[in-house]
Amino acid sequence: MANPNPMSPGQSTTRPASDTSRQHGAMEYTTPPCDLDEVRLYRLERIRNELRKHDYAGGLFFDPVNTRYATDTTNMQIWCAHYETRCVFVATDGPVVVFDYGNYPHLVEDVPTVDEYRALSSFYYFTAGDRVEAKAEKFADDIAELVTAHGGGNRRLAVDRLSWEGVRPLLARQIEIFDGLEVTEHARVIKSDGELMLMRAAIDVCEQGMTSMYEALEPGITENALWAKLHETNIALGGEWIETRLLCSGERTNPWFRECSMKTINAGEMVCFDTDLIGPYGYCADISRAWLCGDNEPTPEQRRLYSLAYEQIQHNIDVLQPGKTFREVAFESWQLPDEFLANRYGSLIHGVGLADEWPSIKHSNDFDTKGYDGTLQPGMTLCVESYIGTDGGAEGVKLEEQILITETGTETLSTWPFESKLLN
Numbered sequence: 452m453a454n455p456n457p458m459s460p461g462q463s464t465t466r467p468a469s470d471t472s473r474q475h476g477a478m479e480y481t482t483p484p485c486d487l488d489e490v491r492l493y494r495l496e497r498i499r500n501e502l503r504k505h506d507y508a509g510g511l512f513f514d515p516v517n518t519r520y521a522t523d524t525t526n527m528q529i530w531c532a533h534y535e536t537r538c539v540f541v542a543t544d545g546p547v548v549v550f551d552y553g554n555y556p557h558l559v560e561d562v563p564t565v566d567e568y569r570a571l572s573s574f575y576y577f578t579a580g581d582r583v584e585a586k587a588e589k590f591a592d593d594i595a596e597l598v599t600a601h602g603g604g605n606r607r608l609a610v611d612r613l614s615w616e617g618v619r620p621l622l623a624r625q626i627e628i629f630d631g632l633e634v635t636e637h638a639r640v641i642k643s644d645g646e647l648m649l650m651r652a653a654i655d656v657c658e659q660g661m662t663s664m665y666e667a668l669e670p671g672i673t674e675n676a677l678w679a680k681l682h683e684t685n686i687a688l689g690g691e692w693i694e695t696r697l698l699c700s701g702e703r704t705n706p707w708f709r710e711c712s713m714k715t716i717n718a719g720e721m722v723c724f725d726t727d728l729i730g731p732y733g734y735c736a737d738i739s740r741a742w743l744c745g746d747n748e749p750t751p752e753q754r755r756l757y758s759l760a761y762e763q764i765q766h767n768i769d770v771l772q773p774g775k776t777f778r779e780v781a782f783e784s785w786q787l788p789d790e791f792l793a794n795r796y797g798s799l800i801h802g803v804g805l806a807d808e809w810p811s812i813k814h815s816n817d818f819d820t821k822g823y824d825g826t827l828q829p830g831m832t833l834c835v836e837s838y839i840g841t842d843g844g845a846e847g848v849k850l851e852e853q854i855l856i857t858e859t860g861t862e863t864l865s866t867w868p869f870e871s872k873l874l875n
Contacts, residue, residue: 479687479688479689480652480656480688480689480731480732481689483649483732484648484649484651484652485644485645485648485649486645487523487645487732488563489643489645490523490643490645490646490649491522491523491562491563491564492563492564493643493645493646494520494521494523494564494638494639494643494646495521495522495541495547495564497638497639497641498510498520498521498541498634498635498638499541499543499544500638501633501634501635501637501638502541502543502609502634503543505607505609505629505633505634506605506607507543507605507607507608507609507629507634508542508543508598508601508602508603508605508606508607508608509540509541509542509543509545509597509598509601509602509608509609510540510541510543510608510609510610510611510631510634510635511538511539511540511541511594511608511609511610511611511613511631512538512539512541512610512611512631512635513535513537513538513610513611513612513613514532514611514612514632514635515528515529515531515532515537516635516805516806517539517611517631517635518537518538518539518549519733519805520635520638520639520804520805521539521541521547521564521635522539522547522549522559522562522564522565523562523564523733524549524558524559524562524564524565525558525733526551526552526555526558527552528691528692529692531552534573534575534577534578535573535574535575535613535614535617536552536571536573536575536578537549537550537551537552537571538550538571540594540597542597542601542602543601543602543605544601544603545597545600545601546566546567546597546601547564547565547566547567548565548566548567548568548569548597549565549567549568549569550569550570550571550593551568551569551570551571552570552571552573553570554570556568569593571590572586572587572589572590572593573586573590574586574587574589574590574616574617575614575616583616584616587616587617587619587620588620590617590620591617591620591621591623591624591626592624594608594621594626595621595624595626598626606625606626606627607627607629608621608626608627608628608629609629609630609631609633609634610628610629610630610631611630611631611632611634611635612631612632613628636802636808636809637809639802639804639805639808639809640802640804640808640809640810640828640830640831641828641829641830641831642804642830642831642832642855643830646734646804647832647855649731649732649733649734650734650735650736650804650832650864651864652730652731652732652734653690653728653729653730653731653732653734653735653736654730654736654738654853654864654865654866656684656685656688656689656690656728656730656731656736657681657685657690657726657728657730657736657738658736658738658865658866658867659684659688660680660681660682660683660684660685660726660728661681661726661738661740661867662684663680663681663683663684664677664678664680664681664724665742667680668716668722668742668744669744669745670716670717670718670744670745671715671716672715672716673712673713673714673715673716674698674699674700674703674711674712674713674714674716674722675711675712675713677698677711677716677722678696678698678711678724681693681724681726681728685728685730688730688731689730689731689732690728690729690730690731691729691730691731691733692729693726693727693728693729694727694728694729694735694806694807695710695725695727696710696711697709697710697711697724697725697727697849698710698711698722698723698724698725699711699712699714699722699723699724700714700716700717700720700721700722700723700744701714701716701717701720701721701846702845702846704721704722704723704741704840704846704847704848704849705794705840705841705844705845705846705847706794706840706847707723707794707796707838707840707847707849711724716744717744717745718744718745718746718747719743719744719745719747719750720743720744720846721741721742721743721744721753721846721847721848722741722742722743722744723739723740723741723847723848723849724739724740724849725737725738725739725849725851726738726739727807729805729806733805734804734805735803735804735805735806735807736853736865737803737807737834737851737853738851738852738853738865738867739836739837739849739850739851740849740850740851740867740869740870741757741760741848741849741850741870741873742870743870743872743873748872749872749873752844752845752846753846753848753873754873754874754875755875756839756840756844756846756847756848757839757848757850757870757873757874758873758874758875759788759791759839759848760837760838760839760848760849760850761837761850761869761874762785763785763787763837763839763850764835764837764850764851764852766784766785767780767784767785767799767800767835767837768835768852768854768861768863770783770784771800771827771833771835771854771856771860771861772827772860772861773827773828773829773856773857773858773859773860774826774827775826775827776824776825776826776827777810777812777822777823777824777825777826777827778818778822778824780799780800780812780827781799781812781813781814781815781818781822782815782818784799784814784815786815787814787816790841790842791839791840791841792816793842794838794840794841794842794847795814795816795838796836796837796838797811798811798812798813798814798836799812799813799814799835799836800812800833800834800835800836801833801834801836802831802832802833802834803832803833803834803853804832807834810823810825827856828856829856829857829858830855830856831855831856832853832854832855832856832864833853833854833855833856834851834852834853834854835851835852835854836850836851837849837850837851850869852865853865
């Protein structure tokens with residue numbers, strides 16, 4: 452199924468504020484758009500199904516995205532990403548225990564996914580100093596106790612990330628450690644109807660932020676000031692954070708992956724960005740667009756680059772069908788002309804949920820050396836990527852759409868239109 456909302460070459464992208472408010476509803480999501488407890492229990496069962504599939508006694512998750520997925524409880528998520536100070540133990544058949552930065556049980560009140568709350572014996576050097584070893588031993592005692600009590604003799608534990616200071620005492624207690632990321636990535640991949648409602652809310656907030664950016668874009672604004680409009684809207688409307696700072700203009704758009712700076716944006720320059728926005732309820736809106744600053748007519752080269760990026764996006768959405776393998780997708784996708792290969796984006800298509808996630812489908816040029824296979828399934832949410840920029844070229848174009856694999860094809864979840872004046 453093709454993109455249901457492609458912009459025809461004659462379609463305008465100038466949207467009055469009233470039209471934007473009508474389209475996005477100007478919602479703040481003060482109440483959830485679905486039953487959060489249903490979403491929470493669905494996600495926890497997805498985790499447990501993966502644990503059963505691998506015959507694990509349980510899972511131990513430190514990554515804030517995984518702890519959020521398993522329990523929907525949070526505490527200082529960005530800060531806790533730096534330190535092993537908060538984790539969740541999920542028994543395959545038994546309780547879910549949150550180990551937190553301190554003793555703050557009010558943080559998990561009325562959440563059906565949490566059975567017990569404890570303070571963690573934090574063993575990272577910043578907090579433990581020369582007590583690291585003793586603190587890690589206490590941590591390992593707590594985890595081993597849970598595995599022994601609820602594993603039924605099974606001592607196989609999936610762990611998503613853990614330093615050697617935490618691994619060593621677990622091994623000494625005859626805990627076998629396996630890759631927990633395989634568990635969480637495959638658990639997260641199929642979205643429930645409630646999750647899709649939450650993702651749509653994140654996209655709505657993101658596109659309201661893009662409206663703020665679009666209205667603020669004029670010659671003389673800095674890249675940072677423009678990017679701040681997206682942050683401001685996201686936080687004001689209930690969102691959480693933005694994972695990157697990928698916005699650049701003019702000559703900084705080629706090659707890709709320069710983050711925003713104090714550079715002033717000039718009339719006639721291309722402005723490219725990738726939202727990577729974590730919106731309300733923790734879901735990601737990952738949309739890329741390229742705009743032209745000011746009222747200038749685009750150059751023929753700007754039109755050429757933009758039109759090719761648009762063509763790549765639309766072709767690759769058309770390729771996606773449930774049941775198709777990743778290899779088939781890679782080799783049926785739009786083939787990059789040689790002049791763009793050196794600057795190609797790292798993946799053609801990747802999963803998205805609470806953040807970027809499995810799978811990452813590689814270009815056909817890279818598939819045999821970097822790719823892996825799998826199958827598209829209904830309920831997957833994916834981002835279709837394009838970066839078009841010649842090696843050494845003056846500018847580049849970054850576009851990206853967020854889509855859902857349905858029973859019969861695809862549905863495009865992102866709704867921001869493409870730029871008619873940049874299309875040939």
